[in-house]
Amino acid sequence: MACVMNGNDRTLITQRLVATPCQPQDREHFTRLERDHEVMRFLNGGAVDDETASNEDTPFLRPRGIERDVWTLRRRAGGGFVGWISLIPGDEDSAELGYRLCRSAWGQGFATEMSRVVVDWGFAHAGYARITAQTMAVNRGSRRVLEKIGMRLLRTEFVAYANPIAGSEQGEAFYEMSHDAWAAARAT
Numbered sequence: 316m317a318c319v320m321n322g323n324d325r326t327l328i329t330q331r332l333v334a335t336p337c338q339p340q341d342r343e344h345f346t347r348l349e350r351d352h353e354v355m356r357f358l359n360g361g362a363v364d365d366e367t368a369s370n371e372d373t374p375f376l377r378p379r380g381i382e383r384d385v386w387t388l389r390r391r392a393g394g395g396f397v398g399w400i401s402l403i404p405g406d407e408d409s410a411e412l413g414y415r416l417c418r419s420a421w422g423q424g425f426a427t428e429m430s431r432v433v434v435d436w437g438f439a440h441a442g443y444a445r446i447t448a449q450t451m452a453v454n455r456g457s458r459r460v461l462e463k464i465g466m467r468l469l470r471t472e473f474v475a476y477a478n479p480i481a482g483s484e485q486g487e488a489f490y491e492m493s494h495d496a497w498a499a500a501r502a503t
Contacts, residue, residue, distance in 0.1 A: 327386060327436060329428050334386035334400060341387045344396045348415050356480070388416070388429060400429050402437050408444035410437055412461075426460045434464055438497045446497075448490045453482030458490075465500050466490040 327334040337345075348354050384404065388397040398416035405411055412433065414426055437443045450457040452471050462468075471486040 327432050328391070329432055331391055332397060332425060332429050333389050333391050334429055337382060337385045337387045337399060345399060348398065348417065351418060353418055354415060388425070397425055400433050402433050402441070402446070405447065410441070410443050410446050412446055412448040427463045430460055431464045434492065434497065438494050443494065445491055445493045450488055451482050452485040452488045458488060461490045465496065466492045
């Protein structure tokens with residue numbers, strides 16, 4: 316992992332990706348992700364119509380390019396847009412990991428590669444004591460990413476939604492990694 320920090324610049328670099336703090340000009344890319352039914356199927360069952368949906372209608376993060384804790388992901392070679400990743404502060408000593416990738420970037424290890432770097436940054440530079448994540452239990456891809464980076468499953472909650480989406484009956488999986496577990500894994 317390389318972490319380039321110049322003042323407030325929080326650029327994160329991996330072998331294949333560059334993550335830069337999001338900018339307003341990234342909004343078009345972010346909105347395109349939200350309009351992709353497959354990208355959004357585990358969040359609300361399908362594409363988000365940004366013309367009619369409000370933030371209250373969509374309880375998940377919908378970045379607009381002004382969020383401090385969201386990075387835009389681009390390929391190092393050619394600069395093509397890959398998606399976004401976030402580390403949103405929770406209580407005073409924790410943050411929640413989230414990400415969304417273009418379908419063309421799925422299955423290439425990008426989510427694992429950059430999640431690992433963002434978690435490292437969160438513990439080493441931001442000083443978090445724990446980092447959490449959650450996904451639908453049926454979302455095997457995201458669950459694999461969280462497990463590959465060393466997060467452990469804490470619990471699965473079953474929530475009765477007014478408008479359930481396919482797979483919600485299997486519950487919501489909650490993951491966590493503590494600073495101590497992260498430090499121990501890095502020491503081996």
